[in-house]
Amino acid sequence: MRNIQDRHRLWSEHPYFDEETRHELEQITDPREIEDRFYMDLEFGTGGLRGVIAAGTNRMNKYVIRKVTQGLAECVCDHGPEGMKRGVVIAYDSRRYSAEFALEAALVLTKNGVKVYLFDALRPTPELSFAVRQLHALAGIVVTASHNPKAYNGYKVYWDDGGQVPPLKADQILSRIEARENWLGIEPMALEAAKKSGLLEIVGEEIDQTYLARVRELALHPDLDVQKGGDLRIVYTPLHGAGNSLVRRALAELGFGSVTVVPEQELPDPEFTTVPYPNPEIPATFELARKYGLETQADLLLATDPDADRLGVVIRDPQGNYIQLTGNQIGVLLTYYILSQKKALGTLPENATIIKTVASTDLADEVANSFNVRVENVLTGFKFIAEKEKEMEEGDWGTFQFGFEESYGYLAGDFVRDKDGIIASVLLAEAALYYRQLEGLTLLDLLERIYEEFGYYLDDQESLALEGIQGKEEMTRIMDSLRQEEILELNGISIEKVDDYEKRVGKNLITGQTYPLTLPRSNVLRFSFEGGGFVMVRPSGTEPKIKFYFSVKANTLQEAENTLRNLKEEVMHRIAQIRSV
Structure with missing residues (x-):
């Protein structure tokens, strides 16, 4: 104390x-309150840090930014003059203090003699990933709290391949941060001195143009986009964030000229006054988009989160109702579209591979397998998808086609190494256009066709917010209890396998055999059902929450809905009992 x-x-x-x-x-x-602000340093995890904006060692503020950036600077300097010259690219979103934190980080780096490329205004996270690769920088920083509530901000670190900093390098940065016990004495360089020295370079439009050119190359039917893209009516909202310019430009340059932007949500607003919080997973974030959709009879509503790495989608059905898709449904639709069209075009390579997380629907595995495409499942977090893509590239054992996670993150192409809401927007719009023009289908019709072929997979999530010291202890108690009790069935559905990624061991409950798990150690439990579906539990790595993932498979939609509802009720009742002890 x-x-x-x-x-x-x-x-x-x-x-x-x-x-x-x-x-x-x-x-x-x-x-x-004092205890919570100072009992620990804001945790620097494998991707960076995130916290409430306020004073204190366990909060987001410029002094925490300075200390973390000093640790990063020392790691960059370890690479000698060449590494310092390659430098660090910095981007930021529309949140409170994002621009100030980005500049603070830039000036700490330049004080250490490190070259910095700082974007001239807010930019999407995926463009930061692209810029690191394009500029051959050694590292990158993006100041963002993604889709979190307005009270938060964050700081994500990327390495030279454009992916989030790998675990070994993150540990090196963390060790430098922890070695500095003294909070005093980290002084940023003066702005004018940094510019005059040539260490601080402002970048912008030249990166935008190169990035957008690469996005256009991902179109599978560019001629159709040019000829008929204007017939597809789209409403788009950046939710007050960084996606506004690039999403609109990417769509327009391909031929999607009928795009209405929600005016109330077009400009940056760190208070996010028009939404409960800026997460495109939440139906309320589409309230204004639905209004403009009805006015314009839009076919498609698109929303990106504040740093534009996530995409939410709403489709108009034939009756004029707007139906919001889940992250898994979007991922399955894009998987099916990309693989089926590449196969038809003769451009699907023999070693084609998709990558998804263990929290994402197994329906994507079934779709990919039907095209003889390999599926790689990785831990939750898009950085693991990017790492697997890099591993495939370097080992030359697979060709990346598409990656996704259920939390509205998607990626195609090889020039970005993080989820990308701009790329996803373009591919989703093109898929909607293709099926309408050539097969007379909406994306909802296509989804129904996929369900009829492979089974009705439905999914959902629950989260428990458990904050502070007590919250961490409670999360530990929940995970320990689930590990210790041998659970053979849930909601009357037999469990086939239990995978414990913390112990890196799985067990087949039918045969009694155990098997090693090759993915990195992580505090995750996954209960897989006989016949398909699962329940997965994990404490969040970025928020004070424990998350529960539910996936069921059934022969009909009604059966799937009932099973999912009952499964959720039973699991959450079980968790409530653990918490009450």
Whole structure:
């Protein structure tokens, strides 16, 4: 407790911390609030950090940015003059302090003699990934909290392949951060000095143009897009974020000229005043888009989150109703579209591979297998998809076609190494156009066709917010209890396999045999049902939540809906009992 008090006193009194920070901390009278702000440093995980914007070691602020960036700078300097010259690319989204945090990071890096490419305005996260590769930089930073509530911001680190920083490199950065116990003495370079030295270079439109040219190359039917794209009516909302310019430009350059942008959500707004919070998974984020959809009789509603790495989709059915797709449904539709069209065009390679996460629907596996396409399943988090793509590329044992995760993240192509809402928007629009023009189908019709062929797979999620020290302890208790009890069935459905990624061991409950799991260690439990479907449980790596994933397979939609509802009720009742002990 003394350490907490000492930290609080240092941040409240020392002149290194600005007056705004000291004043904010002086106003806090609740000991629990002080404890929560100072009992730990905001955790730097495998991808970076994320937290509530406020003063304190366990919050997002410029002093935390300085300390983390200093650790990154030292790792870059370990690569000598060549690594320092290759430098770091920095992008940011529309959140509070995003631009200020990005500049703070840039000036700490330049103070260490590291070259920095700083975007001239907000940009999508996937463009940051592209820019790292395009500029042959050693690393990248994007300041964003993605789809989290407005109180949050974050800091994600990328390495030279454009993917999120790999675990070994993340550990090296973390060790540098932890080695510096003193919060004082990290002084950024003066802005004008950084510019004058040539270490700080502002980039923008030249990267946009090159990126958009690569996006256009992903179109499978560019002639159809040019000739008929204007007939597809689209409503798009960037949800006050960074996707506005590039999504619109990408669609327009391919021929999709009938795009209405939701005006109330077009411009950056760190308060996200028009939505509960800016997550395209949530139906409420489409409320305004639906209004403009009805006015324009739009066929398709698209929404990207604040850093435009996620895409949400709503389709108009023949009766004029707007139906929102789940992340898994979007992933399956894009998987089917890409593989079927490439096969028809004769461009599907023999070693074609898709990559998805273990939390995503097994329906995609069935679709891919029907085209004799290999499926690689990886841990939850898009960085694992990017790492597997890199592994395939370097080992020359597969050709990446598409990757997705159920949380609305999708990727095609080889020039970005993270989920990309711009690429997904273009491919989804083209798929909608293709099936309407050539087969007279909506994407909902196509989804029904896929269900009829492979079975009705439905999925859902639940999350429990468990914050602070007590929350972490409760998450541990839940995971320990689920590990210790041998669960043979859920909702009357027999469990075939239990995979424990923390222990890296799986067990077939029918044969009693155990088998090794080759994916990296992670606190994840996956219960796979006989005949298809699963329940998966994992504490979030970026938020104070424990997440539950549900997937069921049935012969009819009604049966699948009933099974899913009952399964969720039983599992969450079981979790409530564990918490009550």
